[in-house]
Amino acid sequence: SAPDADVVFCSSDKTLFRIHTRNLEITSGGFPPADFILSDEYIDLTEDSSTLELMFQFVYPRPQPRLEEVTFEALIRLSEAVEKYQVYPAMQVCNLYMAKTLPNHALDILEYSLRHDYPALINRSAPFVTLATISAAWKSVSPSLLYTWLRYYDCWNSKVRAASLIAPHGHKCPNWLEYQRKIFSALGELTGIKNDESVSAVITVPHFASICCKDDANRWQKDFIEQIRDVPPFTKFM
Numbered sequence: 021s022a023p024d025a026d027v028v029f030c031s032s033d034k035t036l037f038r039i040h041t042r043n044l045e046i047t048s049g050g051f052p053p054a055d056f057i058l059s060d061e062y063i064d065l066t067e068d069s070s071t072l073e074l075m076f077q078f079v080y081p082r083p084q085p086r087l088e089e090v091t092f093e094a095l096i097r098l099s100e101a102v103e104k105y106q107v108y109p110a111m112q113v114c115n116l117y118m119a120k121t122l123p124n125h126a127l128d129i130l131e132y133s134l135r136h137d138y139p140a141l142i143n144r145s146a147p148f149v150t151l152a153t154i155s156a157a158w159k160s161v162s163p164s165l166l167y168t169w170l171r172y173y174d175c176w177n178s179k180v181r182a183a184s185l186i187a188p189h190g191h192k193c194p195n196w197l198e199y200q201r202k203i204f205s206a207l208g209e210l211t212g213i214k215n216d217e218s219v220s221a222v223i224t225v226p227h228f229a230s231i232c233c234k235d236d237a238n239r240w241q242k243d244f245i246e247q248i249r250d251v252p253p254f255t256k257f258m
Contacts, residue, residue: 028062035069036062037076047079050105071097078102078110087117092125096132103136115141123148127157130254134165139255146172146254172257176248180207183247188236196233199225203237219245 025038044051052063065072075098077085087095099114101107118129119141126148133141146169154161154169161169184207187200206222223241225233 029072030062030064031069031072032064032066033068035072037069037072039076039079043079047109048105048107050107067097067101070094071101074098075101075105075107075110078107078113084109084113087113088120092121092128095121096125096128099132119144126150127153127161131161131165142255143253147176168254168257172254175257176251179248179251183244186243186247187240191232191236193230193232195229196236199229199233199237203240219248 022038022040025040027039027041027044029037029039031037041051067075071094074085074087074090074094087098090098095114095117098110099118102110102114115133115138118132122129122145126145129145130142130149133139133145149169151173154166158166184204187203191200203223220241223237223244225237229237
């Protein structure tokens with residue numbers, strides 16, 4: 021808060037913030053113009069004081085708050101607030117920090133990116149939304165998101181099934197069948213998380229495996245990744 025500020029905002033928990041309207045006009049598009057603000061009144065906002073404390077730092081030319089130190093709950097409240105009030109210096113910053121939390125909170129980030137039309141973040145977060153996540157939250161998920169995700173999920177599953185069929189056959193090593201069984205089991209649990217790193221982590225054999233097993237696992241891994249790269253991004257299903 022600035023003592024010489026010309027507008028006062030009141031948070032939902034009754035903390036007052038004195039802000040310069042000139043800064044709001046330059047850095048945001050969601051607050052009323054200065055001509056419509058009465059200097060002897062304060063404006064009630066629905067956000068709590070901790071969220072506004074962070075947000076208003078972005079309307080002044082000063083070092084930005086260290087968002088890597090805030091909880092995800094605080095980050096998403098801030099992200100929604102800066103979108104609501106169009107605090108331009110903070111919007112892309114929040115978008116980037118939301119992306120950094122992946123693969124955690126994938127469904128929350130997907131919903132946020134859909135609400136505010138961030139296609140890159142939509143496609144980045146969607147692969148980490150699993151069936152278990154959707155099932156646990158289905159009552160709060162919008163029908164349109166659920167329908168789109170189910171189509172996306174079905175496409176991914178069909179690719180996984182097809183890619184699983186390219187597992188090497190005719191391997192004579194006595195340990196290969198056990199390695200293969202464990203890989204198939206891990207691939208079944210992988211559904212919904214599709215990227216090169218996740219596939220590489222499951223289509224693998226122990227470091228002490230024979231060279232022939234390692235070679236077949238590497239070949240399977242490479243072919244599998246090529247197959248699943250054909251899965252369209254989430255936005256193609258919208």
